[in-house]
Amino acid sequence: MIVDIHTHLFPPRFIAERVSLAASDEAFGEMYADPKAKMATAEDLLASMERARVDVSVACGFWWRDPALAAEHAAYLVDVARASSGRILAFVPTREAMEGAAGIGEVRERTPEGVPASTLPVLLHSTEETGHAYAGKEGGLTPGALGRLLEARPEARIIAAHWGGGFPFAAVVPEVRSRLAGRVLFDSAASAYLYAPDIFRLVIDITGLDSVAWGSDFPLRPQTVDRAYVEAALPDEVERAAVLGGNAARFLGLG
């Protein structure tokens, strides 16, 4: 099973009204005011999944400051997930997950206290403390904050996006590594823009193969291109299968 654990969808209305939304929500404006920044609907994602031979995609919402926009976005994600026969899983951008949601995300909070407590998996934007600047970099958890969250909430199930901002390197410490087991996945979303390709090898060697999952960050990256990038980084068939879907399927309880 091929699973893309990190994609983004918007309701068609939000795409049509991106200019006014960019003016009303600062973080959204930073990332999407530029008309070249891609936005996708469920139809776009399903067509991409067809091309890239992806079985299941996790579709995240945007972490709106206005609860009405968040609720509208969540309702769209749950609707398209319901209509997709299991091909799309909705990760909703609200503090309480609604009926039909498979998780919460993509959460953009700077402190562990700001991250919603949920029995469902939570996909967290995470940010490297060093590295280059890019639109939307701020507004996520740094590795230090992610470490405090994992310690404070031993029951939380976390998908730490963008390789957890480099958090996996802390897992060389045995106590930290034991805190990850079975409940944390590091996703590779936007990896090609942020890290050298050796990141796949390095993180698997430190955290163990079970903790790594492919995320394309579609539509930022086409799924065909990003899947090929992962395959080039992981020539070993067993590792490739785990990262491209096996780990995500287990974590999300997919058949």
Ligand SMILES: [Zn+2]
């Ligand atoms: Zn992100």
